[in-house]
Amino acid sequence: MASVRRFVFATPRAAAARTVRAHAFLGGALLVYQRAVVTELSRRLGLAISAPAEADLVDLESIAAGEPGLLFLCGLPYVRTRDAGLTLEPLAAPVSIDYADESPGYHSLLLGSPRFGGATIDQLTALRLGINSYDSMSGWVLPAGEGMPLDRFLSTTITGTHRRSLASLLAGELDAAPIDSMLLACEAITTPAFAELPALAAYGPSPSPPVVLVGDDPELAQRLRQALTSLHEDSSGRAALALGCMARFDAMHDGDYDWIRECDRRAATCTPS
Known part of the structure; x- marks a missing residue:
């Protein structure tokens, strides 16, 4: 069989x-x-x-x-x-x-210390920049690749996260930091003061x-x-x-x-x- x-x-x-x-x-x-x-x-x-x-x-x-x-x-x-x-x-x-009404995209917002309300990056100099990482799209690669004027910054501090960068701006420990616009919208839900930080420049959109x-x-x-x-x-x-x-x-x-x-x-x- x-x-x-x-x-x-x-x-x-x-x-x-x-x-x-x-x-x-x-x-x-x-x-x-x-x-x-x-x-x-x-x-x-x-x-x-x-x-x-x-x-x-x-x-x-x-x-x-x-x-x-x-x-x-x-x-x-x-x-x-x-x-x-x-x-x-x-x-x-x-x-x-x-x-x-647009395709999927977001910006890197160069946010500033509260004392810079109404200013743009072109009006400022000798700034203390904070980035979450050199391997971050919104925190470095997007603004650097899109022409962020690096000569405006006196120093660069790696904070490790966007939240730490935002908190450091509020505390006056940094003068500027590039922040993911999508992440900022959610961070502002729990910390509304983040949404009040002035935008000195915007880079993108990126997919x-x-x-x-x-x-x-x-x-x-x-x-x-x-x-x-x-x-x-x-x-x-x-x-x-x-x-x-x-x-x-x-x-x-x-x-x-x-x-x-x-x-x-x-x-x-x-x-x-």
């Missing part, structure tokens, strides 16, 4: 049982919104996605090389990691409520930080992209987006981030080694 070969095929129920890990790289002020978005994705897709946990960029390569994961990631480490050969698939990027899938799963990527870009179509999705001051997600692809690659090349010419 001939032997019978048995084949086991994955079913939608079995696929849904897999847990997709979510990681957040964009700052604690956005975490409530990101967790609400993940809750909506899980509900709509019947997919187990872990609540996003704050992650460190030093772990990005190991996360990108592992099991399927959902990443809320800045565009700069996205392009650098993808161009290094790792498989990252951009799914969608958020559109701010303040720019709801918004993408939601990224790692793990090389095209079918899962398409399902997640479709769910993200339809969140704004019902009340529960809009409520999740509103927690981050976002209007919707638009679909994104790798070529949408070529602008960041070019800006990174320009900024490299004035970034300390």
Whole structure:
């Protein structure tokens, strides 16, 4: 009697049982919104996605090389990691409520000490600059790549986070700091004084930080992209987006981030080694 070969095929129920890990790289002020978005994705897709946990960029390569994961990631480490050969698939990027009629984008706002109200960067000199990192898109690469006048600064302090930069401006410990406009909107919810800091200049727009899938799963990527870009179509999705001051997600692809690659090349010419 001939032997019978048995084949086991994955079913939608079995696929849904897999847990997709979510990681957040964009700052604690956005975490409530990101967790609400993940809750909506899980509900709509019947997919187990872990609540996003704050992650460190030093772990990005190991996360990108592992099991399927959902990443809320800045565009700069996205392009650098993808161009290094790792498989990252951009799914969608958020559109701010303040720019709801535009494509996904944000600015680096060069905020000043409260004493500089009404001034512009061209009117000031010998300033104490604070940046969160030389590897930050909004904190350095975007303004440096877009022509921030570095001769206006007497010193540069690395603060480590946008929140520390904002707090240092309020305390008078810094004179100026480039801040992510999307992050600022959420930071100002809990600390309204941040919204009162004067803007000395604005740089950008740059493409918004993408939601990224790692793990090389095209079918899962398409399902997640479709769910993200339809969140704004019902009340529960809009409520999740509103927690981050976002209007919707638009679909994104790798070529949408070529602008960041070019800006990174320009900024490299004035970034300390």
